[in-house]
Amino acid sequence: IGNKIYHFDELESTNEEAKRLAPDEDEGTVIISETQKSGRGRMGRDWTSPRGGIYMSVILKPTIPASHAYHLTLVAGIAVANAIRNLGINACIKWPNDILINNRKVCGILTEINAEIEKIDYIVLGMGINANVDTGMFSSELKEGSTSLKSELGKPVERVSFVQNLLYEFEQEYIKFKSKPFNDIVDEWISLSDTIGKEVSIMTPSKMVEGKAIGVTKNGALIVKKDDGEKEEIIAGRCIYTRT
Ligand code: BTN
Structure with missing residues (x-):
């Protein structure tokens, strides 16, 4: 390089x-x-x-x-x-x-x-x-x-x-x-990273996802556990820390 x-x-x-x-x-x-x-x-x-x-x-x-x-x-x-x-x-x-x-x-x-x-x-x-x-x-x-x-x-x-x-x-x-x-x-x-473990709010191109960041997949997608317990993998979006 x-x-x-x-x-x-x-x-x-x-x-x-x-x-x-x-x-x-x-x-x-x-x-x-x-x-x-x-x-x-x-x-x-x-x-x-x-x-x-x-x-x-x-x-x-x-x-x-x-x-x-x-x-x-x-x-x-x-x-x-x-x-x-x-x-x-x-x-x-x-x-x-x-x-x-x-x-x-x-x-x-x-x-x-x-x-x-x-x-x-x-x-x-x-x-x-x-x-x-x-x-x-x-x-x-x-x-x-x-x-x-x-x-x-x-x-x-x-x-x-x-x-x-x-x-x-x-x-x-x-x-x-x-x-x-x-x-x-x-x-x-x-x-x-300081993202894992944080409460996040993520604007994806199509919707807003809120919950706790609990990990990343091997493709780099963020795994968010929502308040209802469901997990969602997010590939792209803008992340805001909501509670620190
Ligand atoms: C971001 O939105 O956070 C990404 C910014 C990336 C900026 C760099 S500066 C060098 C390269 N050339 C560009 O036009 N953008 C990237």
Whole structure:
């Protein structure tokens, strides 16, 4: 991972550029931009991308069924959480893919898959990290729930060495992902996550589910036990902690 790195000053979106380059690139190529004009978040949202942040996409070409591709979101979450912990900051993963420090979001991950009938051509894993950005400049909607490495550390983070370490952590997890049973990755994810055991309220594209998060399936779906005792597996959605 990261044998070849494209570094741009400005892009519309590193995920878009990665998708454009992917057919001709080897697995592990990384696209980084200092800023993005139209950074994208999950579920059609924008990703605010001021200078000082880290906007990065990794091209992967694993030989796995397309239905397993979202495992890689968990793999990326583990890598980012570990890289931040290596700075001495206690980062957690909030399902499915937010990295939080003291309950505030420092990183989001956007996985995009290009597959035809179960066969993956490539996967683009985009990571947006509030590194040396001032989240006070974010919109009022985002400000409250966001933090940056700089404000947590009390000084700017050395972005180049942070990215090097992140790519190293990513590679370690990706090797495990390819060689070990996925349960090991799920266990590691659970140990870094603060979601399991919490009361949650989840907006899925079709409905709202409320209950207690009790686990994740090996596909990365969150298992929620509802008040009536019924368990539901949720593949995608926006998760809010209701009682902590
Ligand atoms: C989320 O909604 O939490 C996911 C945010 C992902 C943002 C990153 S920044 C680099 C890459 N390029 C994009 O346009 N989005 C992802």
